[in-house]
Amino acid sequence: MALTGLFLCVFLIGHLAGNLQLLKDGVEAKRAFNEYAHFMGTNIFIKVLSYLTYISILFHAIDGILLTVQNKKARPVKYAYEKPNTNSKWYSRSMAVLGTLILIFIVLHMQHFWYKMKVSSAPMALHTENMYQPRMVSQGVIEDTVVKVYYTTNGSYVPVSEVTVKGKEFYNNTEEQIKQIQNQYDPNYQPKGQNPKIGEGYKDLHSVVYAFFGHNKSDEGVTATDKTGLSANKYALPFVILYVVSMAVLAFHLMHGFASAFQSLGLNHRRYNKLIKITGTAFAIIVPLLFAIIPVVIYLTK
Amino acid sequence: MKLTLKIWRQKDRNDKGKIETYPIDNVSEHMSFLEMMDVLNEQLISEGKEPVAFDHDCREGICGMCSMFINGEAHGPDRGVTTCQLHMRKFNDGDTIYVEPFRAKGFPVIKDLVVDRTAFDRIQHAGGFISVNTSGNTQDANAIPIPKNDADKAFDAATCIGCGACVATCKNASAMLFVSAKVSQFALLPQGKVEAQQRVLNMVEQMDKEGFGNCTNTGACEIECPKGISLENIARMNREFLKAAVTAE
Ligand code: HEM
Ligand code: SF4
Numbered sequence: 001m002a003l004t005g006l007f008l009c010v011f012l013i014g015h016l017a018g019n020l021q022l023l024k025d026g027v028e029a030k031r032a033f034n035e036y037a038h039f040m041g042t043n044i045f046i047k048v049l050s051y052l053t054y055i056s057i058l059f060h061a062i063d064g065i066l067l068t069v070q071n072k073k074a075r076p077v078k079y080a081y082e083k084p085n086t087n088s089k090w091y092s093r094s095m096a097v098l099g100t101l102i103l104i105f106i107v108l109h110m111q112h113f114w115y116k117m118k119v120s121s122a123p124m125a126l127h128t129e130n131m132y133q134p135r136m137v138s139q140g141v142i143e144d145t146v147v148k149v150y151y152t153t154n155g156s157y158v159p160v161s162e163v164t165v166k167g168k169e170f171y172n173n174t175e176e177q178i179k180q181i182q183n184q185y186d187p188n189y190q191p192k193g194q195n196p197k198i199g200e201g202y203k204d205l206h207s208v209v210y211a212f213f214g215h216n217k218s219d220e221g222v223t224a225t226d227k228t229g230l231s232a233n234k235y236a237l238p239f240v241i242l243y244v245v246s247m248a249v250l251a252f253h254l255m256h257g258f259a260s261a262f263q264s265l266g267l268n269h270r271r272y273n274k275l276i277k278i279t280g281t282a283f284a285i286i287v288p289l290l291f292a293i294i295p296v297v298i299y300l301t302k
Numbered sequence: 303m304k305l306t307l308k309i310w311r312q313k314d315r316n317d318k319g320k321i322e323t324y325p326i327d328n329v330s331e332h333m334s335f336l337e338m339m340d341v342l343n344e345q346l347i348s349e350g351k352e353p354v355a356f357d358h359d360c361r362e363g364i365c366g367m368c369s370m371f372i373n374g375e376a377h378g379p380d381r382g383v384t385t386c387q388l389h390m391r392k393f394n395d396g397d398t399i400y401v402e403p404f405r406a407k408g409f410p411v412i413k414d415l416v417v418d419r420t421a422f423d424r425i426q427h428a429g430g431f432i433s434v435n436t437s438g439n440t441q442d443a444n445a446i447p448i449p450k451n452d453a454d455k456a457f458d459a460a461t462c463i464g465c466g467a468c469v470a471t472c473k474n475a476s477a478m479l480f481v482s483a484k485v486s487q488f489a490l491l492p493q494g495k496v497e498a499q500q501r502v503l504n505m506v507e508q509m510d511k512e513g514f515g516n517c518t519n520t521g522a523c524e525i526e527c528p529k530g531i532s533l534e535n536i537a538r539m540n541r542e543f544l545k546a547a548v549t550a551e
């Protein structure tokens with residue numbers, strides 16, 4: 001319980017550090033965040049950590065529920081009259097309820113973002129940027145034309161209009177063009193290797209998050225071509241509220257949980273108890289607060 | 303003072319039991335809670351009713367027998383006292399007072415407010431002892447130098463009177479404060495080192511066998527304990543237990 005709980009606290013710090021990048025908007029920030037998300041999804045070390053996290057959450061939840069069932073059994077006949085507030089905090093007595101709410105939140109939260117990032121068949125917007133190409137319109141008059149491009153994982157740019165996208169991968173031609181080439185030469189020819197992959201895009205998690213929590217028209221670049229399939233979320237407000245309330249629940253779980261984990265491990269010392277308590281309270285307030293700020297800021301600005 | 307008492311009545315272990323209401327008059331605020339209960343019982347006897355059975359012995363806060371859960375708190379609203387030391391001046395004229403037995407699977411009710419706390423004895427038997435040479439050259443305990451701080455902490459732990467208020471108060475009916483006091487009083491002293499590893503393992507095993515719940519560190523026990531036994535002892539026991547669990551052969 002204590003070990004998994006503290007491991008999850010460390011996970012929270014890592015997760016928060018990543019998320020805080022979402023507070024920045026603009027091309028640079030969007031690209032940096034999507035590159036970061038790509039790294040987090042592909043790095044082997046991060047993968048091992050993420051499996052450890054899944055296991056910890058499962059183990060922590062199962063352990064917590066078993067513990068609670070056992071503890072309920074230890075008092076088969078209840079008191080007629082109790083005054084628990086005179087000797088303990090309500091949240092210290094409600095860890096199982098708070099934890100279960102967190103578990104429900106984790107499931108919903110994974111549906112919102114993790115599923116799109118990790119399950120390859122799920123529809124996912126890819127990172128695009130606008131490029132400006134100077135073009136001579138008439139004698140001596142040069143104008144910029146906007147060209148929408150995919151930024152690929154090998155660092156190149158591919159105009160959106162010139163590629164076919166399959167999942168994250170870009171192919172040179174459109175299906176029709178391939179068919180045309182086929183028919184011209186040999187209708188039975190299977191174009192294996194005829195249409196090689198020319199690049200791979202970054203999943204545009206930044207825009208997905210902005211579209212999810214943004215209530216107005218989303219970014220230019222998000223709605224424009226609807227290859228990305230993104231538009232502002234009609235239900236943004238209820239989701240923002242869900243996220244904020246869930247972070248409040250997490251705050252109370254940690255308000256007791258953080259210090260409690262040290263006590264469970266026998267780490268109680270008169271010289272350090274105050275420090276643990278203060279650190280725990282600060283952690284329980286600051287971490288969920290910073291998490292909660294992100295959807296609120298996106299909602300208010302987008 | 304005039305009071306309304308709502309008291310748990312239960313014939314024997316198998317009876318379902320229920321709360322009965324008794325009005326009582328002429329309670330002096332100088333009485334202890336147990337003296338008030340004596341007055342009630344005389345009243346019941348004179349009415350030809352069965353008196354309320356409750357445990358008590360020393361009536362000076364040292365034996366730990368007087369188990370009562372009064373108005374939602376073990377040993378009532380006062381801090382650092384047992385029921386026998388609780389004065390009626392802590393209540394007001396006209397109050398309704400609930401009196402219930404300590405509730406835990408490990409403390410089955412025998413009759414009315416009397417519960418069976420022999421589970422604590424069995425936990426003690428499992429490891430609450432030390433080996434002493436009795437072959438005629440028993441060493442004087444005072445001959446072994448012990449740091450003052452350790453001696454004080456061991457003494458504080460040893461002031462646990464085994465009353466069971468910690469169990470009664472805990473939302474999980476956990477006996478950790480009691481067991482940790484009994485483990486600590488030896489773990490802190492050189493005399494206790496001989497059986498240290500086996501002691502903590504056996505006592506915890508017995509504690510679990512008796513059906514007490516698990517500690518989730520709410521801290522309620524420390525606040526309700528009449529002897530102010532510190533949560534530090536629970537952490538010490540966790541430490542001793544983890545060490546022993548990892549290294550025991
Ligand atoms: C997945 C859903 C979760 C459930 C069902 C759950 C449940 C519980 C329960 C029942 C306890 C112990 C009971 C108690 O101390 O009163 C607990 C303790 C704890 N939880 Fe959770 N929790 C969950 C998620 C989390 C998360 C996401 C974190 C941290 C980021 C966390 C951190 C902790 C900590 C630090 C403790 C203290 C461990 C101890 O007392 O030894 N929990 N949790
Ligand atoms: S630890 Fe305190 S409350 Fe528990 S049995 Fe000992 S004296 Fe009673």
Ligand code: FES
Nearest residue numbers: 361363366368386
């Ligand atoms: S009767 Fe002995 S402590 Fe109360």
